[in-house]
Amino acid sequence: MARLDGKVAIVTGGARGLGGATVDVLAEEGATVLIADVIDEAGEARATALRAKGHKAEYHHLDVRDADAWAALVDTAMHAHGHLDVLVNNAGINISITIEDATAQQFRDVLEVNLIGAFLGTKAVIPAMRSSGGGSIINIASNSTQMVLPLTTIYGASKSALANLTKTTAVHCAQRGYNIRVNSVHPGAHETEMLTGGTGMRPLDIPQVKALIDAIPMGRMGQPRELGKVVAFLASDDSSYMTTSELFSDGGLTVVSFGGDPALRG
Ligand SMILES: NC(=O)c1ccc[n+]([C@@H]2O[C@H](COP(=O)([O-])OP(=O)(O)OC[C@H]3O[C@@H](n4cnc5c(N)ncnc54)[C@H](O)[C@@H]3O)[C@@H](O)[C@H]2O)c1
Numbered sequence: 164m165a166r167l168d169g170k171v172a173i174v175t176g177g178a179r180g181l182g183g184a185t186v187d188v189l190a191e192e193g194a195t196v197l198i199a200d201v202i203d204e205a206g207e208a209r210a211t212a213l214r215a216k217g218h219k220a221e222y223h224h225l226d227v228r229d230a231d232a233w234a235a236l237v238d239t240a241m242h243a244h245g246h247l248d249v250l251v252n253n254a255g256i257n258i259s260i261t262i263e264d265a266t267a268q269q270f271r272d273v274l275e276v277n278l279i280g281a282f283l284g285t286k287a288v289i290p291a292m293r294s295s296g297g298g299s300i301i302n303i304a305s306n307s308t309q310m311v312l313p314l315t316t317i318y319g320a321s322k323s324a325l326a327n328l329t330k331t332t333a334v335h336c337a338q339r340g341y342n343i344r345v346n347s348v349h350p351g352a353h354e355t356e357m358l359t360g361g362t363g364m365r366p367l368d369i370p371q372v373k374a375l376i377d378a379i380p381m382g383r384m385g386q387p388r389e390l391g392k393v394v395a396f397l398a399s400d401d402s403s404y405m406t407t408s409e410l411f412s413d414g415g416l417t418v419v420s421f422g423g424d425p426a427l428r429g
Contacts, residue, residue, distance in 0.1 A: 165193030166399045171244045173197045173236065175227050175284060176254030178206035180355035181303065184387030185251055185394045190218035192395050194249065197240055199225035227254045227280030233287035246295035249398045250288045252281035252325075253303040257357055259314040259371070270317050277321035278328070285332055289343065297342025301397045302329045304347040304409070306417040314371070322349075326409060333407040344406040346397050351413025352376060353385040374426040380415030 172189050176182035177198035183205075190196045190213045198220060200206045206222040213220035223239065225232050240247050255277045258269050281302055292298030304326045307319040326347045333345035352358060352375045359366055366372045366384065376384055393412045396402055411417055 165191075166401065167249075167395065168193035170194045170248040170398065171197070171240060171246055172249035172251065172398060173199055173240065173247070173284075173288070174251040174253055175199045175225065175280065177251075178202045178209055178222075180357060181350060181353055181387050181390045182251070182253035183209055185253060185391040186220065187213065188388060188391035188395045189249070189251075189398060190220050192399070194398070195219040195244060196221070197236070198222045199227070199236060200254070201226050227252075227284060228275050230283050230287070233283050237287045237291050241291050241294075247288060247291040248295055248298045250284055250292075250298070250300045251303065251394055251398070252284050252300070254280055255303065255305075255357070257318045259318070259360075260316060261313045262316045265317055270320075273317045273321050274324075277318070278324050281325055282328060285328075285345075289336070289341070292343050293341050298344075299398050299402070300329075300332070300343065300345040301394050302326070302345070302347045303394075304329070304349045306349045306351045306411055306413045308349060308409075309411075310351075310417045329409075330407045337406055344397075344402070346402070346405055346408045346410065348390070348393055348397065349409055349411045349413065349417070350390050351385060351411070351416040352379065353387055353390055355387060358384075370426040375416070378416060378419055379413075380419060383414065385412060385414060 172194045174182050174186050177186040178200035186196050186198050198206045210220040210222040223236055225236050302325050305322040307315040308323045308326050329345050329347040336343040
């Protein structure tokens with residue numbers, strides 16, 4: 164019996180990166196995974212590859228900013244599977260910019276995906292999870308909630324707000340007796356396209372990323388599957404007494420000082 168056998172999970176931004184690796188791990192652990200993303204080709208390819216290996220995965224187009232699309236996806240999941248057990252709010256975008264250079268529109272754009280997207284998803288799944296007997300919601304925040312850099316002005320604000328939304332939702336659900344646990348995961352530097360900004364460059368060739376990697380006590384970036392395994396733990400009944408938690412998976416990066424490395428000043 165695999166740890167997530169019988170569970171139905173939605174992973175937003177599940178076509179690639181940390182979300183993609185999370186999809187793979189959840190499916191390998193027995194869950195039926197609904198990949199929700201806006202990059203349809205990559206999402207379909209991931210679902211097809213998992214099915215070819217005997218796992219249960221489907222791709223669904225979902226822009227997390229769209230409340231109607233959320234309602235439709237949850238409806239589809241409940242009709243097809245009869246229950247919904249796990250939501251991973253992973254979809255996210257980043258604009259690395261200081262307070263002086265950032266525009267209000269850039270701030271709104273990041274909040275729409277990173278914060279309001281997770282808010283809409285959470286609201287959409289709570290009734291379905293209640294009728295399923297409970298569930299686990301995992302919000303992918305960031306170590307930027309604690310590690311303060313000038314360039315994370317917008318991104319850090321969005322993720323700190325997401326961590327707080329995690330806790331208010333968790334306490335609400337617990338006090339109402341919904342059996343819905345809500346926790347946040349705070350990745351440090353992981354090797355994905357978000358970190359390289361779609362430049363196609365090697366992480367070590369980007370000064371800001373190199374400075375981050377140099378500061379990591381474990382001396383390396385995280386691999387996406389390592390993060391997926393943390394999420395799988397929170398999705399599973401192995402974490403049955405955990406709600407409101409913040410799990411940092413960062414190789415020790417968050418607690419070390421940068422000494423004002425010029426590459427990170429922006
Ligand atoms: N990579 C890191 O080092 C790192 C560190 C801390 C936190 N995170 C967080 O982890 C999560 C995944 O990041 P990643 O590194 O895999 O990035 P990524 O850019 O590789 O993947 C993000 C995914 O989200 C999807 N997405 C973007 N906007 C969307 C929308 N409106 N609706 C639906 N899907 C949308 C993208 O298509 C993509 O598949 C993000 O929330 C990010 O903030 C990443």
